[in-house]
Amino acid sequence: MPGKKPDYVIAWIEVKGKRFEILVRPDPAFKFKEGENVDIEDILWTDTIYRDSRKGLKASPAEVKSAFGTEDPRRIAEKILREGQIQLTEEQRRKLIEAKKKQIITYIARNAIDPKTGKPIPETRIETAFEQLRIGVDPFKDAETQAVEAVRRIATLMPIKLAKAVVRAEIPAQYSGRIYRELQRLGHLLKTDWRHDGTLVAELEIPAGSQVEVVSRIQGLTKGQARVDVKVVK
Template identity: 30%
Template sequence: MSLKQPVTQVRLTNIAVVRLKRKGKRFELACYKNKVVSWRQGNEKDLDDVLQTTSIFTNVSKGILAKTKDLKDAFKTEDIERIVLEILRKGELQVSERERQYQTENLSNEIARIVSEKCVDPNTNRPFSVGVIERAMKDTLHYAVLPNKTAKVQAQIVIKQLQEHMSISRAQMRLQLNLPSARAKAVKEQLKTHVNKWEQEEWEMDYVGTVLIDPGSFRVIDDVLRQETRGQGTFDVLSVAVVDDNDEQLT
């Protein structure tokens, strides 16, 4: 495949620019706003939904296209798709200061929302409001949002940091265990250090038990059930975050 990079000018508007410098030259892609980060996180798969055009520019705003020779010298390939993917992966996403601030605020709010949903005050089992978490992130942690990491990943970081400064813990999960009666006692013995509370138990044809666990024990319980029951035992997640529903959020 040979390069067929046009040398005319192309005018594009309302775009996000991804820029990569290579061999002393600047190469840019014209992308749709809000799609680049989604693609890098693996949420967006279709490049047609990310790129406004597969053309490679030296200056998107002026519509100046990169020269074929410069592309080949810089990337050591004639494969346009490979070059585009490399720029998209390694390039710097160019945004205005106002847009960057808006994205940072949105990401910060999303982090706080996830923490609020997953955590409680262990003394009362009441959830914290998003506002409380946001103030703690700002005033206590002085947390700097990382634009290249997802809200979910950063929420885990924030939870660990908050635990050093305030009474906060992950809300427990509620599971329903469904076990063959013949293996129920052995499974319960294996799980006793991983279950915080056995809320309800029924012994009939099969064993059905409702339990509270820490989220960190989820995989262990899954492994124990599969190994001890040879795949016959199952569980259902009844609640990913058990909170005291009779109280309002801590504000």
């Protein structure tokens, strides 16, 4: 159909001063670059390695071998997708940036606290700080790395730091057996002590920003009968 957009985008990389391109299906390519397990066969629109795909200029076998040490299009595609760039439409870039921004803000909210009060910081407050500081987001860089850098910048605007907390919970005997597995899911179990009466005393390391969520979960599972203390440790 005239005017129909192609169902592929260009992924490219520069090696030894030369540009190499492949044509890929956008959705699986983006998922692969985000770290998802996607078969290269489902990503490649064609297995041709180009110097300039728009002009139909293919890379010679000698150029490919020199640049990548192989002529296997699957291995070459993996390198280009991991280390190179993927062409994006404005709409695709906007959606990827918004999704990554949400991941970063969620990570900060779960892992950061106000060091003055030891309390978690709401996502809405973190999002406002992003807007005020005009913090940029790289759609292909991992969320944790960007979150650490974002916290450094937000700290110039308000008290904030990444921290861990230790939750000490005394679980009555009637709930201790059922809650043990849940505690393992909620954080890193540092210590457990089973008392003679069946009471479980557990220490759990968690992201400091998730302390309200974790305490609420423990109390919900024990109908409010657990004794829970929280201490921010760093």
